[in-house]
Amino acid sequence: MSATRLLVIGADAAGMSAAHQAIRAAEAAGTKLAVTALEATGDTSYSACGIPYWVAGDVSGGDALVARTAEEHRAAGIDLRLGATATGIDRQARTVTYREAGGEQVLGYDELVIATGASAVVRGWAIDPGTGQRYAGVAPVKTLTDGAVWLDLLAGLPEGPGRVVVAGGGYIGVEMAEAARRRGHEVTVITRARVLSPLDPDMSARVEKGMREAGVRVVAGSPVVRLDVADGRVRGVYSADGERYPADLVVLALGIAPNTGFLDLGKLPSGPSGGLRPGPDGRLADGIWAAGDCCEVRHRLTGTWTYVPLGTHANKQGRIVGTNLVTPGALRFGGVLGTAITRFAVGATYLEIARTGLNEREAAAAGVEVTSLVTEGSTASGYMSEADPVAVKVLAARSDRRLMGAQIVGGRGAGKRIDTVATALWHGATVDDLAWSDLSYAPPFATAWDIVQVAARRLAERL
Amino acid sequence: MSATRLLVIGADAAGMSAAHQAIRAAEAAGTKLAVTALEATGDTSYSACGIPYWVAGDVSGGDALVARTAEEHRAAGIDLRLGATATGIDRQARTVTYREAGGEQVLGYDELVIATGASAVVRGWAIDPGTGQRYAGVAPVKTLTDGAVWLDLLAGLPEGPGRVVVAGGGYIGVEMAEAARRRGHEVTVITRARVLSPLDPDMSARVEKGMREAGVRVVAGSPVVRLDVADGRVRGVYSADGERYPADLVVLALGIAPNTGFLDLGKLPSGPSGGLRPGPDGRLADGIWAAGDCCEVRHRLTGTWTYVPLGTHANKQGRIVGTNLVTPGALRFGGVLGTAITRFAVGATYLEIARTGLNEREAAAAGVEVTSLVTEGSTASGYMSEADPVAVKVLAARSDRRLMGAQIVGGRGAGKRIDTVATALWHGATVDDLAWSDLSYAPPFATAWDIVQVAARRLAERL
Structure with missing residues (x-):
C-alpha cells in the first residue's frame, strides 16, 4: 500500500491542526500518510492574537507565542518547507506550484489542504509609490515579524511619549491602543464607524468611554484616508473629514483578508470576501479541503456565509479536516456565533x-x-x-x-x-x-x- | 372587590421574592392584594452565603449582607411581623397560628406561602445537657446572629493564633476554614468523607491539597463525634476514630435542614429530608405554596427529588410563586442541576x-x-x-x-x-x-x- 500524499498549504493553526490530526487518525486507522506542508513565512503555529500583548511587554518574546516550532512539526513526521509560497494549483494533475529561494517547484498530492490564512489589509495610502514599500513608521500587526517590527519601532522613538495613531478600531486596534498607552505613548484611535463595531453603538460607547478615561483619543466616524509624510517617514495622518493628527507611528489595524489570490476563485466555492466556502466536513472540491482564515464560515443562527477569521474556528476546522481526511464525514463544523472577547486595560481602567x-x-x-x-x-x-x-x-x-x-x-x-x-x-x-x-x-x-x-x-x- | 389576603411565612429570599413579585404582578393586573409576612428572627432578606466573608473581614458589616431591610419591605406595603414564629396551619379554616412576644396569634389567609427556610444542623454533642444550650465556643454559620457571634468568638480569643476546628467539609466548612486561616488561626477541618463531597474524590483531592498548602489540617473519613469540654467551654473535639484535636472554637458546618417541623408533613407533599415538594408552579396544596430552603427540588437530569438548598433556587422559586399567585401557571421551575461554586483563597493559595x-x-x-x-x-x-x-x-x-x-x-x-x-x-x-x-x-x-x-x-x- 502506497502512502496517501497529503499536501498542506499554510503551517499555522488550521493547517497544522489538520496535519497532526490526520497523522494521529491515520495511525489509529493503520493507514499510511505522507504529509508535506508549505509555509510562505519562516514561522509556524503561532498566536497572532498574542502579538499586541507581546508589544505591550506582557510576553517574554516572540518565541513564547509559538505553539509548535518547525522542529516539532518535523519531529512528528511532517515534511515542512518554510519560505515556500504556493502560486497555483493544477486540479487535473493534482499538483501545486510553489516558489521558494531556489525557484519554482511543483509537488503532487492525493489530498490537498488549503490553509493559507489571511493577511493584514494595507491601504494604498500606507505605501510609498516610489519604493512600493510601506512608509517608515507604518506597520500592521499580524505576523511574528510584524510584532518584532513594532518592538523596534517603539524602541526607536526618542525619549518621552511618542504619538501613536491606530488606524482602525477593531479588536486589534483596541488591543494595540492598550499596548501603546501602557508603554506611555500618546495614542489616537481613528476609525470609520466606532470602536469595536461588532458591538452595537450603545455598548461600543461604554468601551470608548473607558478608552478616553485612560487617555486614549478616539476619533470615530471618519477613517484615515491619507498620510502626511516627510523623507519617507510618517509625520501625521488625515482623516476623511480633513483633520490632521500628528503621528510618529501608525498602526494598520484595518482588518485582514483571505490569502486566496493564488487560486482561481471562479472555479472554487468562495464568497465576496475572497474567502473559500468548504462544506461542513471541510471539503472544498474533489481532493481539496480548506480551513482557517482563508475561509468564510456559516453563521449558525442565520445560515448565511460570513467572514469571521478567528483562531478558534481555524483550530476546529483544521481538526475536522484532519479527521475527515482519514474518516470521511466523521466530524462536521457546526458554524459560528461570532463569539469574541477582548479587554482594554490601562492603569486603573x-x-x-x-x-x-x-x-x-x-x-x-x-x-x-x-x-x-x-x-x-x-x-x-x-x-x-x-x-x-x-x-x-x-x-x-x-x-x-x-x-x-x-x-x-x-x-x-x-x-x-x-x-x-x-x-x-x-x-x-x-x-x-x-x-x-x-x-x-x-x-x-x-x-x-x-x-x-x-x-x-x-x-x-x-x- | 376585597383584597386577597396573602400570608408569607419567612421573610428571606424565597418569601420576600414571592411577596414583592406578587405585589408587582397584582399591580400590573389591577387586582388587590394584602400581604402579611411572618419572620421568626429579626432579620430579613440577607445573604447567608456572605457570612463567611464577613467573618473573614472582607465585608464591612452584617448590615452590608442585608439586601432589603424590614423598613424597605414595609415601604412596599408588606405587613411584616418580626419575631413571629409560625407554629401551625389550619388548612380547613385557612389560618396560621404563630408565637410572638405577646403570646400566640392566629391569622387568616386566602393564599399561603411557606418559605421558612432551613436551620443549621446542630448535633447532640454540641449541646450542654445541663443548659440545653450549645457549649461556649461552639457555633454554626447560618444567620446574621451567627455571623456576629463568630466575630465575637474570634475577637475573644487570647493573643496569638487560636485553634479553630471546623466540623464539616462542605461549602460553608471550606469557606469558614478560609476565613479563620486568613485571620491567622490554626485551622483543622474534620469531615466524615472528604472536603467538598459534591466533588468526586479525584477533584476533592485537589482542593484538599490546596488547603493543606495553605496550612489547614484536613482530617477526612472520620467525623466529629464528641467534644472535650471543661467549665462549659469546648477544649477539644474527638473524631470517630478516637483522635482528639485541641480546639478553642468549633465551627458547626454540618449542613442545614428544612424548617418544616411546625407542619403536619404527613399531610403535605414532602420528602425524607423533611423538605416540601411543591409542583413546578410552586403550589404545594390548595391555597398553599412553598419556596426556598424548606423545599426539596427536582433534579433536571434525573427527575428525582433532592435537597439542594441554595439562594439561587430560593430566589427563582419565590419569583415563580409570586408570579403564579396572580397569574396561575405563568412560570414553571425548571429543576436544578446542582450547580455550585466556591473558592479557597489563603495567602498565595x-x-x-x-x-x-x-x-x-x-x-x-x-x-x-x-x-x-x-x-x-x-x-x-x-x-x-x-x-x-x-x-x-x-x-x-x-x-x-x-x-x-x-x-x-x-x-x-x-x-x-x-x-x-x-x-x-x-x-x-x-x-x-x-x-x-x-x-x-x-x-x-x-x-x-x-x-x-x-x-x-x-x-x-x-x-
Missing part, C-alpha cells in the same frame, strides 16, 4: 468586552425583528471587593422569544460570561431558558441571579 | 471550585453509566501572566454521549466556566456539542480551545 450572536445591525440584515435591553449590574455580590460594574445587552427575536445575541462590557470576570450565552445560543435557547437556568453563585463570583440571567429575565419581561 | 450536574456517585445512583476524564490546562494562553492551572472533569453517559456533569478546580477565572457546562446540560447537550461550540478566546482569558472544550473533546474521543 479595566474593561472586559465580549459579544456573541447577532447585533442589531446583523439581526436587521437577517430579517429578524429583535427586542434588546441593556442591563447594568455587578460581577459579584455588592458587598464584596470583587464586585465590578458590568453591562449586559441581550437581544431576542420578537416572534419566538429566541435568544439572538448578547454583548458584555464590564470589570474582571465579566467577559467570559459570554460563553454562557453562546452555549444557550448554540442550542437555540429562548431568552426564558437563559433567565431561569441553574447558574453558579457565590458572593465573590456573582449575584444570586447572575447578571446574565437578570439581563435575560428583564428582556423576557419586555418581550 | 487561590482555588476556584465549581461543579454542575451529576458526580460519579450520583450518576451511579441514577443508573447512568458514565465515562469521565480529568483534563488539566490553563485559564489563559500559557504566555500570559493570567495563565493559571485548571483541572476540568467531565462526565458523559456511555449510552448516548450526553453530558452528565462537570467539576472544575483551578485559578482565577476557572470557576465561572461551570456556567458554560451548566447551560449545555440545561439543554441536554452531548459532550460533542460542548466540545465544538463557539466559545470566546483571547490570550488573557482562555486558550484557543477553551479548557472546558478540551475537556469535553478529550472525553468525546474516549467514549
Whole structure:
C-alpha cells in the first residue's frame, strides 16, 4: 500500500491542526500518510492574537507565542518547507506550484489542504509609490515579524511619549491602543464607524468611554484616508473629514483578508470576501479541503456565509479536516456565533468586552425583528471587593422569544460570561431558558441571579 | 372587590421574592392584594452565603449582607411581623397560628406561602445537657446572629493564633476554614468523607491539597463525634476514630435542614429530608405554596427529588410563586442541576471550585453509566501572566454521549466556566456539542480551545 500524499498549504493553526490530526487518525486507522506542508513565512503555529500583548511587554518574546516550532512539526513526521509560497494549483494533475529561494517547484498530492490564512489589509495610502514599500513608521500587526517590527519601532522613538495613531478600531486596534498607552505613548484611535463595531453603538460607547478615561483619543466616524509624510517617514495622518493628527507611528489595524489570490476563485466555492466556502466536513472540491482564515464560515443562527477569521474556528476546522481526511464525514463544523472577547486595560481602567450572536445591525440584515435591553449590574455580590460594574445587552427575536445575541462590557470576570450565552445560543435557547437556568453563585463570583440571567429575565419581561 | 389576603411565612429570599413579585404582578393586573409576612428572627432578606466573608473581614458589616431591610419591605406595603414564629396551619379554616412576644396569634389567609427556610444542623454533642444550650465556643454559620457571634468568638480569643476546628467539609466548612486561616488561626477541618463531597474524590483531592498548602489540617473519613469540654467551654473535639484535636472554637458546618417541623408533613407533599415538594408552579396544596430552603427540588437530569438548598433556587422559586399567585401557571421551575461554586483563597493559595450536574456517585445512583476524564490546562494562553492551572472533569453517559456533569478546580477565572457546562446540560447537550461550540478566546482569558472544550473533546474521543 502506497502512502496517501497529503499536501498542506499554510503551517499555522488550521493547517497544522489538520496535519497532526490526520497523522494521529491515520495511525489509529493503520493507514499510511505522507504529509508535506508549505509555509510562505519562516514561522509556524503561532498566536497572532498574542502579538499586541507581546508589544505591550506582557510576553517574554516572540518565541513564547509559538505553539509548535518547525522542529516539532518535523519531529512528528511532517515534511515542512518554510519560505515556500504556493502560486497555483493544477486540479487535473493534482499538483501545486510553489516558489521558494531556489525557484519554482511543483509537488503532487492525493489530498490537498488549503490553509493559507489571511493577511493584514494595507491601504494604498500606507505605501510609498516610489519604493512600493510601506512608509517608515507604518506597520500592521499580524505576523511574528510584524510584532518584532513594532518592538523596534517603539524602541526607536526618542525619549518621552511618542504619538501613536491606530488606524482602525477593531479588536486589534483596541488591543494595540492598550499596548501603546501602557508603554506611555500618546495614542489616537481613528476609525470609520466606532470602536469595536461588532458591538452595537450603545455598548461600543461604554468601551470608548473607558478608552478616553485612560487617555486614549478616539476619533470615530471618519477613517484615515491619507498620510502626511516627510523623507519617507510618517509625520501625521488625515482623516476623511480633513483633520490632521500628528503621528510618529501608525498602526494598520484595518482588518485582514483571505490569502486566496493564488487560486482561481471562479472555479472554487468562495464568497465576496475572497474567502473559500468548504462544506461542513471541510471539503472544498474533489481532493481539496480548506480551513482557517482563508475561509468564510456559516453563521449558525442565520445560515448565511460570513467572514469571521478567528483562531478558534481555524483550530476546529483544521481538526475536522484532519479527521475527515482519514474518516470521511466523521466530524462536521457546526458554524459560528461570532463569539469574541477582548479587554482594554490601562492603569486603573479595566474593561472586559465580549459579544456573541447577532447585533442589531446583523439581526436587521437577517430579517429578524429583535427586542434588546441593556442591563447594568455587578460581577459579584455588592458587598464584596470583587464586585465590578458590568453591562449586559441581550437581544431576542420578537416572534419566538429566541435568544439572538448578547454583548458584555464590564470589570474582571465579566467577559467570559459570554460563553454562557453562546452555549444557550448554540442550542437555540429562548431568552426564558437563559433567565431561569441553574447558574453558579457565590458572593465573590456573582449575584444570586447572575447578571446574565437578570439581563435575560428583564428582556423576557419586555418581550 | 376585597383584597386577597396573602400570608408569607419567612421573610428571606424565597418569601420576600414571592411577596414583592406578587405585589408587582397584582399591580400590573389591577387586582388587590394584602400581604402579611411572618419572620421568626429579626432579620430579613440577607445573604447567608456572605457570612463567611464577613467573618473573614472582607465585608464591612452584617448590615452590608442585608439586601432589603424590614423598613424597605414595609415601604412596599408588606405587613411584616418580626419575631413571629409560625407554629401551625389550619388548612380547613385557612389560618396560621404563630408565637410572638405577646403570646400566640392566629391569622387568616386566602393564599399561603411557606418559605421558612432551613436551620443549621446542630448535633447532640454540641449541646450542654445541663443548659440545653450549645457549649461556649461552639457555633454554626447560618444567620446574621451567627455571623456576629463568630466575630465575637474570634475577637475573644487570647493573643496569638487560636485553634479553630471546623466540623464539616462542605461549602460553608471550606469557606469558614478560609476565613479563620486568613485571620491567622490554626485551622483543622474534620469531615466524615472528604472536603467538598459534591466533588468526586479525584477533584476533592485537589482542593484538599490546596488547603493543606495553605496550612489547614484536613482530617477526612472520620467525623466529629464528641467534644472535650471543661467549665462549659469546648477544649477539644474527638473524631470517630478516637483522635482528639485541641480546639478553642468549633465551627458547626454540618449542613442545614428544612424548617418544616411546625407542619403536619404527613399531610403535605414532602420528602425524607423533611423538605416540601411543591409542583413546578410552586403550589404545594390548595391555597398553599412553598419556596426556598424548606423545599426539596427536582433534579433536571434525573427527575428525582433532592435537597439542594441554595439562594439561587430560593430566589427563582419565590419569583415563580409570586408570579403564579396572580397569574396561575405563568412560570414553571425548571429543576436544578446542582450547580455550585466556591473558592479557597489563603495567602498565595487561590482555588476556584465549581461543579454542575451529576458526580460519579450520583450518576451511579441514577443508573447512568458514565465515562469521565480529568483534563488539566490553563485559564489563559500559557504566555500570559493570567495563565493559571485548571483541572476540568467531565462526565458523559456511555449510552448516548450526553453530558452528565462537570467539576472544575483551578485559578482565577476557572470557576465561572461551570456556567458554560451548566447551560449545555440545561439543554441536554452531548459532550460533542460542548466540545465544538463557539466559545470566546483571547490570550488573557482562555486558550484557543477553551479548557472546558478540551475537556469535553478529550472525553468525546474516549467514549
